[in-house]
Amino acid sequence: MNYLFSVQEAEQLDQQDQLASFKKEFYIKPDQIYLDGNSLGLLSKRAENSVLQLLDSWKSFGIEGWMEGEHPWFTLSETLGEKTAPLIGAKPHEVIVTGSITTNLHQLVSTFYHPEGKRTKIAADELNFPSDIYTLQSQVELKGRDPKQELIKAGSEDSYVLSLSDIEKVLTDDVALLLLPSVLYRSGQLLPIKEITEMAQQKGIIVGFDLAHSIGAVPHELHEWGVDFAVWCHYKYMNNGPGGTGGLYVHEKHHDKMPGLKGWFGSDKTKQFDMEHTFTKADGAGAYQIGTPHILSTAPLIGSLELFEEAGMNRLREKSLSQTGYMISFIQKELSEEAFEIVTPLDQHKRGGHVALRHPEAASICKALKHEGVIPDFRAPDIIRLAPAAMYTSYQDVLEGLSRLKKIMQTKSYKNFENKRNVIA
Template structure:
């Protein structure tokens, strides 16, 4: 027997979240005025405050011209510093360890310039087999840049036969057995395909014990799960801001470098104007004097109009807090799991995300046997007003984001999935 719709409304009344802070796309007809938006793991919704804040920065440019660097209400010269504190709190870091700059893969490359230093036997890069393609491309290109064969250099860890997700013990066992050949471990904190949350502290400890550098791609983890990068002793990390952080398409990324590496004169880095100390920047000297902070990894002056939406979003996370969001995420994702269990029982559907709430964020990935994920997602959208995310050939991802998703959104997902799959297999 299926859960009745009124229970979703009752849950929303008791646990409303912060949907009022966001624009939700209209449904363009049908039973409901708004879509059920479960694609925040691909692109987050626009905060209502973003437009006004962005227009204020544009107005400063119009009124002040170049003088906005110093005289704007939010002066452009130190603008990036407005993001540092909130970003550091979001990922569990110290302010000197975090900077917002560039895009995710650019940042990963800049970090690998410093932290992927193959030598002797220690040349291999460890990633997960289901890493997002850009990470695969990045590490393979880094191997080629160092004159190495990427097929021999890049190790792709796979789940056990018949399983969809990696076991922490298997990752740690590999590092214990073959760690003396590993120069870099670079895994996704939350796997984009399955939604699995890896045990970041345990794997980091295992990698560092093996003598490897350990970095993390947190594209699907930042703003999704609580992080403590400094305390977990992570060497470096990077994340985008357009998914759970809701800073807009292609938004700027964030970078973390542990403080033990800051100010190390032996670490190679690419440098530019913003890599030198701010106090001496306008002396225009030919030799950089990098600060003993992560800002030494900056190259170009920050794009102000791109930083504004990131700042606005981070203010929301600062106000609400990750502990509160995580608790609501557990409730909301657990509710969706309950509803999907009712739907998958007699249909060719399998939830591939771990059932243990501690091993996942706010995403449940559903595999549909014998059908196209893209075609299913299209039907969900245009027949039922449900926006989800397809990953071919057979996985559809549903992300009930705790900031703005509702229990009723989850109910609509299950209802639409049941009707759509029944229609596809009847």
């Protein structure tokens, strides 16, 4: 679109926004422009209330809270898994709220990765988040094998995006399992999940995805696409709070598989308290739980999911694409004289929920933005990530945040800050 980037235009876009009313549900600092929802989402009033509700259930019921109250703890993970399932296009029994990305990935890789015969390798990519790679290295080592030999990574021609041909190169006959992110955390590229799944499964390869940067921002159809498994966190676009409980998905065609890591809460609930030393697994994705549910870290998700049910993933995606498109247009038009390189795909079908800018002084620019009340995200060595969260970011917020960035670049005020990341980037 041919935007004017005026305050009046931004106000008009906000008036037309069907999701505008959700902003009042969140705690937002006055005069702060929060563009880091892809790293940590903001607290909503409903999430706060659901935490208080579960604290009250602990206070009121004590141990009886496992079976009493509005949200009994014993089945909370399953209940919230059912409510999360529509966001990723899964069946209710294919999803469970549990663990963290890394523990869930350990669980599912240990369940699906059984090197035998010529199929001994795991395929990943060189742009993936380090924790996923650490997990894969560990799982290969636990099988008594060498990650330098058995873990292969798809390369990228430009170090920012992956092509289907890049991925296809590592789908060799000796690969047993493929793990990829749905959205690349640095560039914001949305991978073609359906096409990748079909391509890999035709070669007999199990396919899993890390949905950390897509759940809550991008609709998926994991069941229909036949994705074998997936993991994610809930603290980014899902607004479940720092360290909030994650989730996992296992396609129902695999529900006969014994968990690679057995744990008490993976038991059939009718038999769990029989205290037998023989593990009787649950029927659905709940079988892949390991330990006791983290009730207070799960609590915010109760309120957050209410908001997602009301907003609807399709409307959230539509607004997200509109706002990231608005950002890209501003950068191309208003910041064309600066040394920014947009590394996020311009094609909206290939874009997740954030815009990534490359700049040689990215760290100092991010510090200057924070000084001006704009919260971005820095990723070493030279990436600025800007993420408008459709649930609570207005067009006026986006315009004001970018206008402050323009001022920083014109005045070169970022030169007042060291071009070096902080401990938490």
